[in-house]
Amino acid sequence: MIDLNDVLPPPHPNDHPQNEMWVDEQIWGHRLWDRESPWLLFLEFLGVAEACHREGRLLDQTTRPYPFNFSPQKRLHLRNVLFNNEAIFQIAERNPDSATAWAEWLQWMEDSAKGITRRDFSYLRDRFHSFQNFAALVGMLRASAVEAHSNKRWSSRFVFPFGRNALYEDLNITPTGTVSREYINFGRSGELLYQMLNRSAQAGELRAGLSAMVSGDNPWNALIGLMQPDTASDTSERGDSFLPYRRHPAFDRLGADWLAIHRLKLPGFDAYPHLVILSALHMMLYQLETAAQWCAEERPHFICEVVAPRKTLVRELSALNFQSNQLLSQRAVERVIADFENSDELKAAAAGEAAFSKCKELLKDRFRWPGEQEDYDGCSNPDDLVRAFRRKAVDRHRRHVANIHRAYGGEVGLVSKRGTNRLRYAPNDGLLKALILANVERRMEYNEFLDRLYDRYGLILGDRAGAKVLDREDFDQKAFRANSRRLEQRLTSLGMLRRLSDAGAYVENPNSGGGR
Amino acid sequence: MELCDHCGLHVPIRRIFLLLTNAVLGHPEAKDWLMRPGDVPEIIANGTVAKASFFNNVFGGNLSETRRESLEVFEYLNRFRIGYETSNRIDNMLIFGSDDENLKPYFKRLMEQDEFYGADASYHAAQREYVEGGEEDERASASFLQQLVSQRRGLFFKIPKELEQELRLWELTVFKYAGEYLTRVVGSLETGGRVDRPIVSRIVKGLNRVFVGMLVELDRDLLLATSISFSGAKVSQLLEDRIPVSPRLNERVEIVLEHGRPVLRVQLSDTISRSLELNLARYEFLSRVAEGALPGSFSRECHEDILAFKSRVLAALSERRAVEGSADGEALTFRVLAVDPSGGLLDDVIEVLP
Numbered sequence: 084m085i086d087l088n089d090v091l092p093p094p095h096p097n098d099h100p101q102n103e104m105w106v107d108e109q110i111w112g113h114r115l116w117d118r119e120s121p122w123l124l125f126l127e128f129l130g131v132a133e134a135c136h137r138e139g140r141l142l143d144q145t146t147r148p149y150p151f152n153f154s155p156q157k158r159l160h161l162r163n164v165l166f167n168n169e170a171i172f173q174i175a176e177r178n179p180d181s182a183t184a185w186a187e188w189l190q191w192m193e194d195s196a197k198g199i200t201r202r203d204f205s206y207l208r209d210r211f212h213s214f215q216n217f218a219a220l221v222g223m224l225r226a227s228a229v230e231a232h233s234n235k236r237w238s239s240r241f242v243f244p245f246g247r248n249a250l251y252e253d254l255n256i257t258p259t260g261t262v263s264r265e266y267i268n269f270g271r272s273g274e275l276l277y278q279m280l281n282r283s284a285q286a287g288e289l290r291a292g293l294s295a296m297v298s299g300d301n302p303w304n305a306l307i308g309l310m311q312p313d314t315a316s317d318t319s320e321r322g323d324s325f326l327p328y329r330r331h332p333a334f335d336r337l338g339a340d341w342l343a344i345h346r347l348k349l350p351g352f353d354a355y356p357h358l359v360i361l362s363a364l365h366m367m368l369y370q371l372e373t374a375a376q377w378c379a380e381e382r383p384h385f386i387c388e389v390v391a392p393r394k395t396l397v398r399e400l401s402a403l404n405f406q407s408n409q410l411l412s413q414r415a416v417e418r419v420i421a422d423f424e425n426s427d428e429l430k431a432a433a434a435g436e437a438a439f440s441k442c443k444e445l446l447k448d449r450f451r452w453p454g455e456q457e458d459y460d461g462c463s464n465p466d467d468l469v470r471a472f473r474r475k476a477v478d479r480h481r482r483h484v485a486n487i488h489r490a491y492g493g494e495v496g497l498v499s500k501r502g503t504n505r506l507r508y509a510p511n512d513g514l515l516k517a518l519i520l521a522n523v524e525r526r527m528e529y530n531e532f533l534d535r536l537y538d539r540y541g542l543i544l545g546d547r548a549g550a551k552v553l554d555r556e557d558f559d560q561k562a563f564r565a566n567s568r569r570l571e572q573r574l575t576s577l578g579m580l581r582r583l584s585d586a587g588a589y590v591e592n593p594n595s596g597g598g599r
Numbered sequence: 600m601e602l603c604d605h606c607g608l609h610v611p612i613r614r615i616f617l618l619l620t621n622a623v624l625g626h627p628e629a630k631d632w633l634m635r636p637g638d639v640p641e642i643i644a645n646g647t648v649a650k651a652s653f654f655n656n657v658f659g660g661n662l663s664e665t666r667r668e669s670l671e672v673f674e675y676l677n678r679f680r681i682g683y684e685t686s687n688r689i690d691n692m693l694i695f696g697s698d699d700e701n702l703k704p705y706f707k708r709l710m711e712q713d714e715f716y717g718a719d720a721s722y723h724a725a726q727r728e729y730v731e732g733g734e735e736d737e738r739a740s741a742s743f744l745q746q747l748v749s750q751r752r753g754l755f756f757k758i759p760k761e762l763e764q765e766l767r768l769w770e771l772t773v774f775k776y777a778g779e780y781l782t783r784v785v786g787s788l789e790t791g792g793r794v795d796r797p798i799v800s801r802i803v804k805g806l807n808r809v810f811v812g813m814l815v816e817l818d819r820d821l822l823l824a825t826s827i828s829f830s831g832a833k834v835s836q837l838l839e840d841r842i843p844v845s846p847r848l849n850e851r852v853e854i855v856l857e858h859g860r861p862v863l864r865v866q867l868s869d870t871i872s873r874s875l876e877l878n879l880a881r882y883e884f885l886s887r888v889a890e891g892a893l894p895g896s897f898s899r900e901c902h903e904d905i906l907a908f909k910s911r912v913l914a915a916l917s918e919r920r921a922v923e924g925s926a927d928g929e930a931l932t933f934r935v936l937a938v939d940p941s942g943g944l945l946d947d948v949i950e951v952l953p
Contacts (some may be wrong), residue, residue: 209952216949220933243828301606302931303827308867309931309951350913578903593907 089329104452105483106476113325116270117486120365127273130155133250133296133297142286158251163196166237175218184214198256240343246299248308257484283338284447293347337365339519357517374415384541390568395560401507433465529588605879614672614683625656632661652716655749679772682748686770794854804884838934849898856886875908
């Protein structure tokens with residue numbers, strides 16, 4: 084069950100005038116956004132971290148939990164140079180002479196740059212040896228962009244997060260040049276991620292590593308700095324996001340995984356893909372775990388199939404398990420509403436005088452619905468009102484928040500249809516690798532590793548964990564053993580498992596130990 | 600068994616007993632695939648002594664496929680694919696050796712002189728049928744092919760030292776560099792010698808191809824390259840540094856023994872080094888990649904291992920830079936790698952003014 088001492092009071096309704104109601108928000112926060120890929124989630128997170136770092140309060144747990152304000156950069160000069168700059172390569176090719184090329188390009192930018200008042204890019208001319216060099220570097224930076232092959236408009240494209248100079252927020256820029264914050268790609272899940280880490284037990288220990296990530300002491304960050312004018316600082320204050328729990332076991336597990344990856348001291352940006360996967364995975368786990376708490380159910384588990392050539396019992400169980408987890412968050416929403424319906428307060432209001440308006444007030448007080456006029460036009464009786472509310476709340480939940488499990492689960496490589504036509508849990512190599520890096524410091528006995536995956540994430544891969552959660556008639560030790568053997572082979576082929584005798588196999592972290 | 604050791608495969612003693620028992624007593628037509636005293640006269644009478652080939656039994660050739668796969672020690676040994684790997688020369692000798700003038704001496708020595716498991720009457724009969732028979736009789740040729748597997752296994756053990764080079768003994772295994780590995784790397788290091796320069800060069804070339812993700816020919820330096828974002832990317836175009844193979848200051852690349860096993864050691868400074876255990880599989884992998892095989896298609900396991908090693912060397916490089924201190928105020932330079940059609944390395948420097 085939810086410990087009410089850990090729950091923060093809701094923000095003032097006027098902070099979120101556009102929110103239709105406050106249901107998903109009180110369970111998970113404002114807000115979990117399903118249309119955000121794990122990489123975008125990570126970028127949004129880094130943007131928040133950079134802003135806090137700039138103000139000297141990175142992962143500073145003494146700040147008040149709400150309102151959580153920060154001022155991310157816009158970096159429109161950089162974004163125009165990198166992504167709103169189709170002509171650069173043609174100009175470079177057409178004009179072998181650097182000076183002519185610069186002149187032509189600067190004129191082109193003057194005509195085409197958007198979202199900035201002074202479209203003067205001449206500062207670039209003195210910073211590069213030749214226009215050709217400049218164009219080559221722009222080409223390389225563009226190729227490094229996150230999700231470079233997606234078909235997004237230029238103001239929603241993001242250069243790789245080399246450091247502070249490369250972080251900025253998602254914007255919408257109209258053809259006339261009006262700039263506004265866009266919430267499609269950065270839907271605030273990244274802000275929640277930051278607050279989760281900020282409230283985790285490891286926040287203090289994570290500060291140094293995260294600070295290095297957002298300051299970016301590397302040549303690429305320096306190069307990106309050079310692509311921008313010296314005076315470029317254009318920020319706006321943001322921050323309506325709300326994370327309802329002061330502390331949560333999911334936050335601590337997230338923090339522990341981040342810390343484990345930091346401690347490996349991987350070179351360059353090699354840690355990033357693992358952090359991206361683990362962050363999104365923990366977001367998903369947070370959602371389901373919280374839902375289970377609200378429903379007063381056991382922590383959810385995930386029966387994972389290690390993909391087999393033929394249909395197996397584990398695959399069947401995994402598909403059923405997936406379906407049941409997929410409905411878990413909706414059950415939490417229904418539970419919250421049912422609790423309200425059964426509350427003495429509502430019953431008393433419904434039995435008394437002016438029942439409808441009193442119930443409406445209660446509903447409004449608790450869930451900020453119905454709004455002023457248009458939200459409810461049904462019969463004026465309490466039952467109809469609550470029924471209509473439940474329908475609307477579930478509908479709204481299904482549109483976005485309910486999809487987190489499937490969307491994030493799929494993108495981190497846990498949920499897949501591979502080899503079948505039904506969704507089930509079938510972890511891919513990237514996820515397995517990230518899990519090993521986060522959980523195995525040097526080497527760990529194979530069964531201990533499986534136990535750990537169950538204890539920390541609820542992942543069931545072998546017979547020991549399977550026996551813990553399944554009924555006797557569903558559980559088939561042989562099938563789960565075969566599943567675990569297939570995992571053993573997969574990990575061996577990834578170079579992450581060695582069998583030293585018939586009694587002992589060890590999962591190894593190939594990046595640990597500094598190599599001696 | 601030594602090969603198993605060098606592949607990091609551990610075989611307990613009781614498995615070795617199991618292996619030896621099977622090797623001596625195995626016969627595919629006996630009950631439970633093991634001969635009992637009473638079976639022996641019958642087997643002799645049937646003329647199927649060769650099927651009890653010690654050499655075939657060592658690999659569990661007498662067992663059924665599922666039984667064999669369930670026994671770890673056979674699964675290990677069969678990873679070398681002895682019996683299935685071959686060369687034209689060996690197969691020509693096995694198939695045409697009895698009639699071909701050039702091959703006859705080998706055939707006589709290796710096959711006919713082995714009275715127990717060599718070329719007996721049934722082998723000759725099956726061979727003639729295979730060579731002369733039409734294509735319709737698939738069953739007969741399948742049985743001959745099975746005999747060939749058994750004979751190749753025999754040859755693997757029977758080919759004497761002096762013919763090893765000539766007949767390319769190691770082409771009978773999946774590790775064609777295994778012989779070289781055992782004698783010129785492990786053998787040489789264990790007797791206090793060094794590994795020949797061409798071998799080191801080949802391994803470095805293999806490493807370079809994996810590290811850079813392009814078909815480079817360079818083998819004098821080890822290229823430490825990254826892509827703009829991840830060092831593990833398929834193609835790494837940005838050169839961080841080169842480590843020369845021949846010693847220069849404190850930098851070098853060499854193959855040495857560590858804890859009794861050969862490793863490739865990359866020395867970045869007098870105190871910073873990283874080692875890659877050079878087991879047989881990795882040795883074979885890097886050698887084949889140097890020859891032109893594509894890393895991903897040959898062995899994903901090794902490929903991952905080598906990329907992880909690259910990641911560790913790059914981490915060591917940044918450690919060294921931290922010790923040396925960064926050169927402040929210098930212009931930003933980016934060294935971009937490209938490869939010309941002959942595998943030569945083009946190293947383009949782009950400089951940015953601070």
